[in-house]
Amino acid sequence: MAASWSELMLSKLVGRCNNFFQPGSSRAMCKPFMVGDQQVGWVWPGVEKHIQRFPDVFMVEDKQVSLCPSLQMYEERTARVQEVMVKLREEGEFIALKGWRDEMYEVFHQRSSPPVFRMERTATALLGVKQYGVHVNGYVEHPQKGPLMWIGRRAKNKSTYPGKLDQVTAGGFTAGLTAQEVLVKECAEEANIPQDIALTAQPAGAISYFYEDERGLFPEIQFVFDLKLPLDFQPVNTDGEVSEFYLWDMDKVKEQIAQPDFKPNCAMVVLDFLIRHGHIHPDQEPRYLQFLENLHKTLF
Amino acid sequence: MAASWSELMLSKLVGRCNNFFQPGSSRAMCKPFMVGDQQVGWVWPGVEKHIQRFPDVFMVEDKQVSLCPSLQMYEERTARVQEVMVKLREEGEFIALKGWRDEMYEVFHQRSSPPVFRMERTATALLGVKQYGVHVNGYVEHPQKGPLMWIGRRAKNKSTYPGKLDQVTAGGFTAGLTAQEVLVKECAEEANIPQDIALTAQPAGAISYFYEDERGLFPEIQFVFDLKLPLDFQPVNTDGEVSEFYLWDMDKVKEQIAQPDFKPNCAMVVLDFLIRHGHIHPDQEPRYLQFLENLHKTLF
Numbered sequence: 001m002a003a004s005w006s007e008l009m010l011s012k013l014v015g016r017c018n019n020f021f022q023p024g025s026s027r028a029m030c031k032p033f034m035v036g037d038q039q040v041g042w043v044w045p046g047v048e049k050h051i052q053r054f055p056d057v058f059m060v061e062d063k064q065v066s067l068c069p070s071l072q073m074y075e076e077r078t079a080r081v082q083e084v085m086v087k088l089r090e091e092g093e094f095i096a097l098k099g100w101r102d103e104m105y106e107v108f109h110q111r112s113s114p115p116v117f118r119m120e121r122t123a124t125a126l127l128g129v130k131q132y133g134v135h136v137n138g139y140v141e142h143p144q145k146g147p148l149m150w151i152g153r154r155a156k157n158k159s160t161y162p163g164k165l166d167q168v169t170a171g172g173f174t175a176g177l178t179a180q181e182v183l184v185k186e187c188a189e190e191a192n193i194p195q196d197i198a199l200t201a202q203p204a205g206a207i208s209y210f211y212e213d214e215r216g217l218f219p220e221i222q223f224v225f226d227l228k229l230p231l232d233f234q235p236v237n238t239d240g241e242v243s244e245f246y247l248w249d250m251d252k253v254k255e256q257i258a259q260p261d262f263k264p265n266c267a268m269v270v271l272d273f274l275i276r277h278g279h280i281h282p283d284q285e286p287r288y289l290q291f292l293e294n295l296h297k298t299l300f
Numbered sequence: 301m302a303a304s305w306s307e308l309m310l311s312k313l314v315g316r317c318n319n320f321f322q323p324g325s326s327r328a329m330c331k332p333f334m335v336g337d338q339q340v341g342w343v344w345p346g347v348e349k350h351i352q353r354f355p356d357v358f359m360v361e362d363k364q365v366s367l368c369p370s371l372q373m374y375e376e377r378t379a380r381v382q383e384v385m386v387k388l389r390e391e392g393e394f395i396a397l398k399g400w401r402d403e404m405y406e407v408f409h410q411r412s413s414p415p416v417f418r419m420e421r422t423a424t425a426l427l428g429v430k431q432y433g434v435h436v437n438g439y440v441e442h443p444q445k446g447p448l449m450w451i452g453r454r455a456k457n458k459s460t461y462p463g464k465l466d467q468v469t470a471g472g473f474t475a476g477l478t479a480q481e482v483l484v485k486e487c488a489e490e491a492n493i494p495q496d497i498a499l500t501a502q503p504a505g506a507i508s509y510f511y512e513d514e515r516g517l518f519p520e521i522q523f524v525f526d527l528k529l530p531l532d533f534q535p536v537n538t539d540g541e542v543s544e545f546y547l548w549d550m551d552k553v554k555e556q557i558a559q560p561d562f563k564p565n566c567a568m569v570v571l572d573f574l575i576r577h578g579h580i581h582p583d584q585e586p587r588y589l590q591f592l593e594n595l596h597k598t599l600f
Contacts, residue, residue, distance in 0.1 A: 112586035178583040202578030206592050221589060223582050276576050278502030282523050283478040286412035289521060292506050296596030 006287045008258040009271065013209075013294035016264040020210040020217065021297065030217070032300070033127050034066040035077075035116045038109045039300050042128030042217050050093065054084045067117075077117035085123040096125045096215035099159045104175040105131060111221075118175045125216030130299060131172060134182040135222045135269040136201060138168030138191070140229050140247070147277070149253045149270070150235055152190070152242040154263065164263040165256060167270075168227075168235055168245065169193065179203070179223045190242055191235035193227070201227040204276060207268050207295045219299040224269055250279050268295055306587045308558040309571065313509075313594035316564040320510040320517065321597065330517070332600075333427050334366040335377075335416045338409045339600050342428030342517050350393065354384045367417075377417035385423040396425045396515040399459045404475040405431060411521075418475045425516025430599060431472060434482040435522045435569040436501060438468030438491070440529050440547070447577070449553045449570070450535055452490070452542040454563065464563040465556060467570075468535055468545065469493065470522075479503070479523045490542055491535035493527070501527040504576060507568050507595045519599040524569055550579050568595055 020027055026044045033041035043051070043065040052060040057080045059066045071077045089097040099122045106115035107129050124131055138150040150168040154161055171186035173179075183201055187193035204226050210219040229235075235245045248256070254274055257267035272295050274280050275288075282288040320327055326344045333341035343351070343365040352360040357380045359366045371377045389397040399422045406415035407429050424431055438450040450468040454461055471486035473479075483501055487493035504526050510519040529535075535545045548556070554574055557567035572595050574580050575588075582588040 111589050180581075180583050203575075203581050204578060205575050206582070206589060208593075226578075275503075275505050278504060278526075281480075281503050282506070283480055289411050289506060292596065293508075293598055296592065298593055298598060 005255065005258050006285060009267075010287045010290055010294075012258060012264055012267060013271075013291065017209040017211055017268055018294050018297055020212050020219070026212055026217075030128065031060075032064045033129070034064050035107070035109070036069075040107050040109065040116065040127075040129055041124075042219075042300070043126075044128070044212075044217065047094075047126045047216070050088060050091075051084060054087075057081060057084050074115070074117055078119065081117060081119050081123075085120055085126075088123075088126075094126060094216075096122050099215075103172070105129070105173065106175045115175070121172060122215075125218060128217035128219060130219045130221060133170060133172045133220065133222045134179050134186065134225065135167050135170040135266065136183060136187065136225045136227050137204075137269065137273045138193075138227045138229050138235065139273075140231055140233070142231065145249060148247050148249055149273075150191075150229065151246045151248055151253065151256070152235070152237075153244040153246070155237075155241050155243045158241060161263045163243070164266075165261055166242070166263050166266045168229075170222075170266065170269075179225075183225055187227075189239040190237060191245070192238050193229070193233075193235065197229065197233070198227070201225040205272070207265075207272050208297050208299055209265065209268060209294065210297055210299055211264070220265065221299070222265065222269060224272060226273065250274065254279065271295065305555065305558050306585060309567075310587045310590055310594075312558060312564055312567060313571075313591065317509040317511055317568055318594050318597055320512050320519070326512055326517075330428065331360075332364045333429070334364050335407070335409070336369075340407050340409065340416065340427075340429055341424075342519075342600070343426075344428070344512075344517065347394075347426045347516070350388060350391075351384060354387075357381060357384050374415065374417055378419065381417060381419050381423075385420055385426075388423075388426075394426060394516075396422050399515075403472070405429070405473065406475045415475070421472060422515075425518060428517035428519060430519045430521060433470060433472045433520065433522045434479050434486065434525065435467050435470040435566065436483060436487065436525045436527050437569065437573045438493075438527045438529050438535065439573075440531055440533070442531065445549060448547050448549055449573075450491075450529065451546045451548055451553065451556070452535070452537075453544040453546070455537075455541050455543045458541060461563045463543075464566075465561055466542070466563050466566045468527075468529075470566065470569075479525075483525055487527075489539040490537060491545070492538050493529070493533075493535065497529065497533070498527070501525040505572070507565075507572050508597050508599055509565065509568065509594065510597055510599055511564070520565065521599070522565065522569060524572060526573065550574065554579065571595065 030042040032039040033043045051058040103121040104118045105121045106118045152166045169186045169190040184198045187198035208221045257270045330342040332339040333343045351358040403421040404418045405421045406418045452466045469486045469490040484498045487498035508521045557570045
């Protein structure tokens with residue numbers, strides 16, 4: 001039983017969350033996407049074919065695809081890339097662009113330096129650009145039952161992973177916001193957590209992984225926060241994105257994250273929590289180091 | 301001041317703890333060391349030159365060095381590799397072998413499967429074999445001062461990193477022991493922490509990094525434990541390996557780990573603790589993600 005949980009969990013981490021690194025992925029066919037002399041993404045052949053029609057925005061070469069060197073300024077790069085993406089969206093070729101959100105994400109060389117341009121969130125998958133987000137483990141310390149965790153079920157009408165299990169709240173990094181601002185905003189919208197409680201959340205690291213699916217490439221980094229909620233607090237969804245909340249003990253949570261019902265990257269966030277809080281022991285879990293390796297992939 | 305701490309810390313992580321991945325390292329000249337069809341280490345040219353004199357133990361080829369395929373059994377592999385290392389030690393060529401410890405380390409394909417052979421601890425650096433250890437963050441929750449951490453100073457006569465700052469206790473994985481057994485043993489020897497307290501230590505993950513120095517190659521994985529000590533507990537060294545213990549607040553600890561006085565891999569263990577416990581915030585620390593990337597390198 002224990003072995004079977006370990007293998008299910010590992011297979012999710014390797015085969016879903018990090019399938020870009022697996023044999024048979026599109027990796028060997030992708031070209032690095034460069035801004036200046038630094039890689040900021042990956043371009044797969046299906047995208048390359050289309051963006052080479054815009055040679056004053058994208059320069060397609062044998063070994064790489066670059067943003068045209070003539071585009072030097074943040075606003076100009078943003079405007080020209082956006083024109084291309086709007087055009088591609090109208091042409092209707094790409095599944096990713098059908099989920100257009102009118103939400104801008106920033107593209108960085110390093111997150112410690114200013115962004116080099118910004119682009120529509122759903123279009124990042126076409127250029128294999130890193131996406132950043134904030135995930136919150138909402139838990140309570142029950143005097144009798146021990147630690148319990150709040151788990152949300154995504155609404156059936158969400159465009160991605162409808163009906164799957166998820167953190168109590170999580171959100172992507174809209175351009176210009178800090179991690180704390182994303183956290184406070186998502187706590188309010190997704191679970192009705194008041195700001196004074198949200199601000200007690202403790203940063204606890206980040207996970208990084210790289211998957212691909214029919215929409216494109218997803219190199220992602222999620223900043224992880226632990227939020228201890230009051231015993232009597234009941235999360236309530238206010239934006240229609242969550243259909244239900246459950247309060248489960250750690251055994252139940254652990255069992256569930258290995259199942260197909262749990263959104264893969266959210267399962268990783270919980271796994272990281274379980275490891276950090278001592279709920280998984282290296283002497284009892286044969287896949288301990290492989291779990292950690294897959295929670296912390298170097299993306300590019 | 302904050303920026304300067306970040307750059308010092310990052311430079312230690314990149315330039316010391318992970319210098320094998322840096323330009324100018326011996327990496328480009330090393331050959332994978334194989335047991336069967338799986339890599340278990342790296343061989344650098346200075347070692348290759350010597351071990352090719354033992355063709356019935358090591359098979360040196362253009363692209364790799366392998367343990368001879370005729371050596372199929374754990375005990376036979378162990379005995380033959382040990383003969384070579386004893387011989388090399390007698391010849392006195394290698395600094396690493398001058399620190400001979402008569403302590404056996406296991407060599408794994410994956411730590412989740414049985415070891416493929418075992419070898420003298422100090423000789424692992426010659427074959428670039430992964431070393432595993434257990435590091436313990438010993439801390440107290442002070443009612444007025446908040447969290448404080450016990451830091452040890454290594455004895456001046458230690459063969460490695462004499463006089464440097466270190467965890468309250470840490471130790472390598474002697475063949476056949478579990479992480480918990482290593483922990484209990486080192487807690488007793490290095491800090492006189494009784495077994496009943498040692499057993500309350502919580503596993504909290506692992507860090508992985510790869511450095512090289514004049515002794516050889518060090519791909520290392522340290523299992524990390526957090527041990528909350530009683531307020532009135534005073535660690536006392538019993539094996540002569542620690543000269544002094546300090547109890548510092550988190551600001552002082554954070555400041556010190558970036559300094560040359562702090563043993564590099566022990567500084568990483570503390571940095572991981574500071575990140576996991578929310579003492580470093582992603583919105584305030586520009587190098588947050590680079591710290592994490594360097595705490596969790598995929599070794600091979």
